[in-house]
Amino acid sequence: MVEETRTDSLSPIEPPPATSRSSLRSLGVIGVLVIVVLVLLSQGLLQSLNYFETVDQALTQRVALGTKVIRLEGVVAPGTIARTNDGASFTITGSGNHRVFVVAQGSPPQLFQANIPVVVVGHFVSSTSLQFDGTQIMVKHSSSYIAAHPSRVKAPNGTSR
Amino acid sequence: MIKFTQRLLGPVTLACLAATFVLGLWVTPEDRTQKNLVRLLYVHPPIAWVALYVSFGTATIASCLYLWKRTRSMNMDRIAHCSMEVSAVFIVLTLITGSIWGRPTWGVWWAWDARLTSTAILGVFALAYLALRRANDDPVVRARRSAVFAILTAINVPIIHFSVVWWKTLHQGASVLTSTGQLNVHGSMLLAMLLGFVGFTLLFFWLLRERYRLEVKRDVASAATLDEALSLRRREGV
Numbered sequence: 108m109v110e111e112t113r114t115d116s117l118s119p120i121e122p123p124p125a126t127s128r129s130s131l132r133s134l135g136v137i138g139v140l141v142i143v144v145l146v147l148l149s150q151g152l153l154q155s156l157n158y159f160e161t162v163d164q165a166l167t168q169r170v171a172l173g174t175k176v177i178r179l180e181g182v183v184a185p186g187t188i189a190r191t192n193d194g195a196s197f198t199i200t201g202s203g204n205h206r207v208f209v210v211a212q213g214s215p216p217q218l219f220q221a222n223i224p225v226v227v228v229g230h231f232v233s234s235t236s237l238q239f240d241g242t243q244i245m246v247k248h249s250s251s252y253i254a255a256h257p258s259r260v261k262a263p264n265g266t267s268r
Numbered sequence: 269m270i271k272f273t274q275r276l277l278g279p280v281t282l283a284c285l286a287a288t289f290v291l292g293l294w295v296t297p298e299d300r301t302q303k304n305l306v307r308l309l310y311v312h313p314p315i316a317w318v319a320l321y322v323s324f325g326t327a328t329i330a331s332c333l334y335l336w337k338r339t340r341s342m343n344m345d346r347i348a349h350c351s352m353e354v355s356a357v358f359i360v361l362t363l364i365t366g367s368i369w370g371r372p373t374w375g376v377w378w379a380w381d382a383r384l385t386s387t388a389i390l391g392v393f394a395l396a397y398l399a400l401r402r403a404n405d406d407p408v409v410r411a412r413r414s415a416v417f418a419i420l421t422a423i424n425v426p427i428i429h430f431s432v433v434w435w436k437t438l439h440q441g442a443s444v445l446t447s448t449g450q451l452n453v454h455g456s457m458l459l460a461m462l463l464g465f466v467g468f469t470l471l472f473f474w475l476l477r478e479r480y481r482l483e484v485k486r487d488v489a490s491a492a493t494l495d496e497a498l499s500l501r502r503r504e505g506v
């Protein structure tokens with residue numbers, strides 16, 4: 108009976124102020140989240156929502172851009188690629204007849220070739236020049252995937268013809 | 269019937285993924301521009317599909333159902349939690365496979381363009397969701413806060429999807445799910461890629477099922493431990 112009474116009179120344990128502690132921890136998580144997101148945004152979207160300027164846009168804003176470092180996008184004109192001592196030179200074209208001569212340092216990416224869109228990081232040599240000095244070439248490939256040899260058939264012995 | 273389907277989920281997932289790898293590595297042709305690098309097409313877009321739409325989408329829907337009084341239950345909270353965990357894994361895999369593809373094609377491991385940055389932010393949101401759950405001790409408060417957080421952060425998913433349309437990005441546009449409904453992938457390459465989509469989607473549901481089961485067992489064990497502790501205290505007469 109005594110035991111029963113003791114059990115019944117088991118005083119409720121004072122709950123710790125869990126809600127306020129949880130709220131503080133939640134606020135901490137949100138705070139860290141805001142900081143990390145702001146850091147990512149400052150690296151990416153806030154600096155350049157648009158990752159590059161097209162050749163047409165760059166030439167339209169030619170004076171305003173001056174020799175500022177930009178990312179310039181255009182299609183590599185066929186027959187213009189030449190290897191230099193420390194990289195490559197080539198011409199990129201915009202949608203109109205706009206053309207920019209690029210002298211880039213470093214090895215071009217594996218897919219670099221004529222008729223492929225590229226993004227070159229660099230700057231115009233002067234505010235009137237059409238020569239662009241690049242420090243990095245990036246290839247902007249399309250979202251179309253086409254078989255290299257669609258009409259190629261397999262011979263009975265397994266070789267391709 | 270349901271049990272039979274559940275039992276089949278694992279083997280069918282394995283078969284789909286195996287077929288994707290066989291098709292992707294040996295049967296499908298090289299791409300005209302990317303050559304053999306195109307084989308990442310059968311892995312990266314399906315993983316991104318699961319990360320962004322399937323798993324994050326499941327977590328968001330389950331969160332909405334938890335907040336809606338008529339469908340509110342801890343099961344919904346569990347589904348949201350488990351989906352978000354799987355989503356976090358798939359977002360990391362998306363970023364890793366994207367980097368592996370980006371290095372030889374673009375020439376860089378990473379670019380701070382709108383698509384990549386917004387995907388990285390989604391990864392941070394998924395981790396923050398999991399941290400937020402650990403920050404709250406009360407299950408009801410935890411479920412409510414997590415649900416609201418998941419719904420708010422899901423706004424980022426359409427931003428990621430349309431980032432390549434709204435802004436100029438280094439990342440290419442969509443090959444499937446395009447605005448015109450056009451498919452930009454050729455013949456057997458398309459088949460391998462779609463099979464990859466099915467395989468990785470099934471993998472998500474298999475992982476979700478296993479993770480959900482584990483979560484239920486954990487909750488049962490936790491409740492049993494609490495009951496045991498209370499009865500022990502009663503016996504001690506404290």
